[in-house]
Amino acid sequence: MTAPLDTAEDLGAYPDGGADEEAELLRRVLSALLREDVVGLRSRSTLLERPDGPWLRLPADPAAAALLLPLGEDGYQSTYAARLPLLVREADGARLTTTDDVLAALRALADPADHEGFDAFAEECRQTLATMRLHSRTRAETDAELTVRHGSDPGAWSGLSGGLAYDTLAARLDHPVYPTARGRSGLDERQLRSYAPEFHPRFALRWLALPRTAVTVTGGEAALPDFWPTPAALGLPHLDGSHLALPVHPLSLGGPLRDALRETGLEQDAVLSERALLSAVPTLSMRTVAPDADPRLHLKLPLATATLGLRNRRTIKPRTLIDGAAGQRLLETVLAREPRFAESILQADETVYAHAEHELLAVLCRRYPAGLDGSAVVPMAALLSRAPGGEAVIDHLAERFYDGDPLALLDACLALLFDWQATLFGYGIALESHQQNISLVLDRVAGSTRLRLLFKDNDAPRLHTARLRETLGDDAPDPAAFADPRIFADSDRPILDMFATITVHLCAGSYAFGLAREGRAPLARLLGPVRERLAEAVERQGTAPGEPGAALRAHLLDAPELPVKAMVSAGTLLSKERSGAADINKHYTTGPNYLLSPGTCR
Incomplete structure (x- = not known):
């Protein structure tokens, strides 16, 4: 049996997780799996003290080799984190230094019922790694674009427009906890460059005309923003009296939208305009966009993708629109009773929304308070x-x-x-x-x-x-x-x-x-x-x-x-x-x- 790493000289040969994106990602993934005790990394392992520091030994199952993980102190949400971006297979000393190899080794120790989840997470890691490398390649051009649009002093970026520039920077930063937060399920480089906030793109929304009887609008159609296009403005004048237009994110076109219309029984009555209308910039959440037509208004649109986990879909369930408005009213009630916060706590208004009883046929019209320009x-x-x-x-x-x-x-x-x-x-x-x-x-x-x-x-x-x-x-x-x-x-x-x-x-x-x-x-x-x-x-x-x-x-x-x-x-x-x-x-x-x-x- 080959001895595992146990000297500082051996450890020095490993990437430090700084410049190498895969090493950085793998260290974060291993730390998250340790924190969450995946396959018993915390509860089934033995702590070993070696000359270079502590290691965990995860015992072998009959069909798999024991694994060794080098530990470093953490203290934030776990006592330990991965000190180095690798696992060592005890039987032969093999050093597993890619997310694919590490997750394959841990998958072998998992319950077969969980194998599909490990496969999905491996793909999530691949997508995130590709995105991280894309971010590294495009940093200079994005910084230059932000400087041209918003000025050379980031401390002076002001108003909700400046906030969009800060969103772009935040989108290139890792989440404090979730290791693959920069990945977005199923999107390629072209789609990311065209629609993701880290590239600060501008794009036009698409519009779907739906029968008025199928759409719920809080406050009635008069509550919608002034710029809301009529079917006629979208090249569909024959639908002006019967239909209402809902915005559609370009990434939700195609199969996802067709499925939504079929599921709601609207496929025969809905008409997708061929005109793209209303230029917008994505915010940090990506599915929420800031239209050029009204700086104080953001539109939250369903996306047929997922972030922060395969099951964390970016669609909009109609019930969340109801709950957002109810939550806002509750906070307004508290603020009325707590006058000392009247000038220091601000809320966006989220009481205007529309939906057609489906998580891909919805929009939230989020309006920000006035007076933020300076x-x-x-x-x-x-x-x-x-x-x-x-x-x-x-x-x-x-x-x-x-x-x-x-x-x-x-x-x-x-x-x-x-x-x-x-x-x-x-x-x-x-x-x-x-x-x-x-x-x-x-x-x-x-x-x-x-x-x-x-x-x-x-x-x-x-x-x-x-x-x-x-x-x-x-x-x-x-x-x-x-x-x-x-x-x-x-x-x-x-x-x-x-x-x-x-x-x-x-x-x-x-x-x-x-x-x-x-x-x-x-x-x-x-x-x-x-x-x-x-x-x-x-x-x-x-x-x-x-x-x-x-x-x-x-x-x-x-x-x-x-x-x-x-x-x-x-x-x-x-x-x-x-x-x-x-x-x-x-x-x-x-x-x-x-x-x-x-x-x-x-």
Whole structure:
């Protein structure tokens, strides 16, 4: 038997995951599979100490060889992460250094019922690797395009138009948790260049004329934007009295659209206009586009693709439109009772939408607040991305608004974010407001920096039924106002789990660990403000037994472990029957609590 790697000299021969895209991807994939205990990587393995550091030994099944994984300290959502981008097969010392080889070896240890999921994830990795390499090849041309359109100083990009440029940068940055987030199922290079936000393209929408009787429009047709084309404007004048036009993303044309029309019985009555009309730019979510005709309006359109997992389809179920509007009304109710947030928390309006009872025949008309033209509108997902010139977005913003101190910017953001989210928890509300769904709105008023937070896409909150009734009384929403019954819970636990996995991990912890990896400051110093600002917000909610702050403190600040999303398992590797996930975006494992005390942070 060939001995596994156990010397620093041997390890030095391996790629470090920096310049090599496959090494970078493989390290992230291995770390995610370890975190989620795929095929027992955590629970069935033995920890080995070797001269170069710790390794895990995953024992062999009768038909497969034992595997060895080199470990490094993590601490973010797992105690360990993959130290190097490889597995070693113990029997012959073979070094598996591609995602295909690694997933094939792990697939051999998986239940046969899960083999299809492993095959799908391997393809997801191939797509992501191709996209990462495409991003590397096109970085310079994209930076040049952004500079031409928006200016040479990324810190000065302003308004919702500037926000689209920040979206482009964010789309080229890896997700803090999901390892293949840059991949999009089934799209080739031409399609990515034409429609993906990382290329900042412009394209025209297609339009489908549907019988008015088949389309539900909230507020009636008069609520639709002024630029909404009539069938006549689309070259279909004979349908003006009977049909209403719905926009269609070009990527949903062909088979997906034909299937949708057949499933709804509309294939004989629907007419696809040959005219492409309304130029638009994709936002970070890709399926949402910003039309040139109205800078304050974004259109969310169904896409027949998937991101963040094979089962995380980018279509739009009509029920999510209902829930988004109901969620917005609930937050408006809370804001009316919490005047101290009146000037600092902004919401996009998501009450106008249309659908024809199918997830590919729908549109959301998202309208942003007025008065943002002079502000920097930056999705949180863009803060650590690289702007043209190589400097991080957070540094450009800090230079403009926080005397060059990015940690001061982050601290101010966390103070407001935790205060608002803890206040919502006091009402029994947790938002799925991850980095993509929150934008920082920065400007200067009377010589001082003003920071506001802009929220969108609140269609999948978690709501504690009893706490809502206790705090809002007659203003509490009727559960029947929401279409998805999974939104409501009869205890704090689901609400706390969402608070931890979304607000704490994605919107706070990821920045501390990300900046520490860049050598900006020691991790303990970066985690200190996260812990302190969260503790301040918790205290405001009251920490006596039975008060909301007591539950927040016990579950977030004092718990030995925190919930962690098992996104790969629920999203691709395992079927819902195998994973037991009622909702693939809210399926959890556990990881270390990096908020416990300064002594636990290294």
